[in-house]
Amino acid sequence: MRNPTKSNIEAKTQDDRILGVIEGNPSGPTVVVVTGLHGNESAGVDAAQNIFNMLDGIQPQIDGRLIILRANLPALEHNVRYLDEDMNRLWFPSIIEKIRDTPEARIKSNERRQMKRLLPILDSIEEGSHTPVVLADVHTFSAEGSMFSITSSDPRQRELLSNLYVPMVFEIEKSLRGTALGYYQEKGFISFGLEGGQHENELTEYNITASLLLLLHAVGSIKKQYVEKIKEYERHLKEHTKHLPVETELVYQHIIEPGDGFAMRPGYSNFQRIKKGEWLANDNKGKIIAQTDGYILMPLYQKQGNDGFFIIKENEG
Ligand SMILES: [Zn+2]
Structure with missing residues (x-):
């Protein structure tokens, strides 16, 4: 079996989107940390860099491989979510096939060019792995409030993530179409989104560093x-999340259409309890009222993005 080393992964790419590769005992798991699919979410890049610094050259060496990637380099450079289109809404087999078949010079969208470069790296990681690849897709969000994970309720994922003390939110991964985590889940990876905290909050980088390290422990890498x-x-992490429900599921998603004039009312934070009928936001049509009781998730306080907010409920199953 081919085992892609740092050098042959790097040979496939002319840029520096591979932040680090650590290869230990070859019988262990493969863990991929994807950061910077959104360019204004650099806390995830910094946290992944911390992990690399901590584990590079450690003795005894880690079990398996850890590969850390930065996805959207120009957007990270400009500190914007994206330049042309959302890079975490393009992961459809049909779009990916088109990107693979089109020479880079003929691809107009920055984000599709970024995917053109990222895909061969992920392909070679997948080919070189003898166990399901564990993929953590790291994000941050615009409101204040607790971190959480976006995952399917597949028992494998649930069991793994329960070791991280990070609340799990189910069903969002089905309603957000074209995400990298959904695409790789379909391909048999254990893949989930790690939403580490508010973009600029000082705690966010620490939250992500902590949960990535617990992930590496939970899969047996360290x-x-x-x-x-x-x-x-x-x-x-136990302290940070102790007042939160362990498992929740999506009950409502407010999608923004271009030109809606959506504006969240100020002061909402992640996992804040809301009541049915509560006035949450405004758009050109008027007041936007909560359709149901629950916890609010990812209320949007930035210009770029297509989801105004989500409402989740504690998972009873
Ligand atoms: Zn993001």
């Missing part, structure tokens, strides 16, 4: 005693 701060990270 042992607790090898990483000095892992107990501290575990304590932090």
Whole structure:
């Protein structure tokens, strides 16, 4: 079986979107951390860099491979969500096929050119892996409030993520179409979104560093005693999320159409409880009222983005 090394992964790409590769004992799992699919979410890049610095050259070496990627380099450089189109809404087999078949010079959209470069790296990781690849797609959000994960309710994923002390939100991955995590889930990866906190909040980078390290422990890449701060990270995440429901599911998604003039009312944060009938936002048609009780998730306080807010409920199943 071909085992892509750092050098042969890098040989396929002319740029520096591979932030780091650590290869340890070959029988272990493959973990891919994707950061910067949205260019205004650099806390995830910094957190992944922390993980790399912590584990590169560690003895005993890690089990398996850890590959850290930065997805949308021009958007990261400009600190914007995207330049031409949302890079985390393009992961449809038909679009991907077209991107693969079109020479890069003829692709007009920045985000599709970025995918053209990212895809061969992910292909070679997949080919070189003998167990399901674990893919963590790291994001941050515009409102304040707690971190969470976006995942399917597949028992494999549920069991793994329960080790991270990060609330799980089910069903969003089905309603957000064209996401990388959905695409790789279909391909048999264990893939989930890690939403680390508000874009600029100082705690966000720490939250993501902590949960990525607990992930690497949960999949068996590292042992607790090898990483000095892992107990501290575990304590932090338990504390950060202790007042939150462990498992929730989507009940309502407010989609914004171009020209809607959507504006969230100020002061909402992630996992804030809301009541049916509550006045949440405005658009050109008037007041937007909560359709149901629940917790509000990812209320939008930035210009770019197509989802105004989500409402979730505690999972009873
Ligand atoms: Zn994002």
